Amino acid sequence: MNPWHDVELGEPIERHFRCVIEIPKGSKVKYELDKQTGLLWLDRVLHSAVHYPANYGFLPRT
16 A cells, blocks of 8 residues: 555544654654655664654645
8 A cells, every 4th residue: 555645534533634654753763755656765763862853744645
């Protein structure tokens, strides 16, 4: 399943929606989506003491 092309946003719900998280909050690992294959690949690893402060991703088909 391709997370960019095949995942529906779903029904409009007041507080929830589907998304794909490429960088989890608190992680030192960054993934990137290849839109053609639908695969997530490892883009980089932070080697310093910092980490990503929030979830980062996208809404499918947007």
